Amino acid sequence: MKFFSSQCHFDYNWEHVSASTWKKYPNEMSTHVVAVDVLRREINPTTGVLTTERLITCKQSIPSWLLALVGGRDVSYVREVSEVDPFKKTLTLRSVNLTMNHLLSVQETVTYQPDKINPEKTVFDQHARIEAYATFQRLCNKIEEWSVERFKQNAQLGRIGFEAVLKRLADTVPDKLFQGEKASL
Known part of the structure; x- marks a missing residue:
């Protein structure tokens, strides 16, 4: 079992970042994400938390050694469940791979919340647990090491792509929409 974690700050407030996550894909840096489908979306009437379940298709x-070994395909599916708490100002995304999960399990948790020192910035925390299942531990280690490296590469590209989305939306959407104000369009 291997772990991956990273943290960064986005130079935009939480409202802007959390609203922009819905426009994250497609972007030019995350070309492996080919589709995002909303399966379910609901608001808890008691807490005000918005829960969304999405199916993410990646290619x-x-x-070739890994494909031959598992008889797999280059298309995979990920289930993501997000919770937006507008009162606590947290956005938490939990995802797990659905494809080949009997051979490799990837569980990721991402949180966005305002920076405690500078609330005009947003803190991004990412944690992943990657575990391969095979008869030989050496093979498990090789698959996990490759998976962590791929995860790291995709995370870096994803961050760059999301920065571009944040900037594009900052340039095109009125600021008052990201300030928690009700705006009439």
Whole structure:
């Protein structure tokens, strides 16, 4: 079992960042994400928390040795469940791979929340647990190491792509929409 974690700050307030996550894909840096479908969306009437379940379709180049080993395809599916709490100002996304999960489990949790020192910035925390299942531990280690490296590469590209989305939306959407104000359009 291997772990991956990263943290960064976005130079935009939480309202802007959390609203922009719905426009994150497609972007030019995350070309492996080919579709995002909303399966369910509901608001808890008691807490005000918005829960959304999405199916994310990815297509990546996978080493031929790995494809041959598992008889897989280069298309995979990920289930993501997000919770937006507008009162606590947190956005939490939890995702798990659905494809080949009997051979490799990838569980990721991402949170966005205002920076405690500068609330005009948003803190991004990302944690992933990656575990391969095979008869030989050496093979598990190789699959996990490759998966962590791929995860790291995709996370870096995803951050760059999301920065572009944040900037594009900042340039085109009125600021008052990201300030928690009700705006009439």
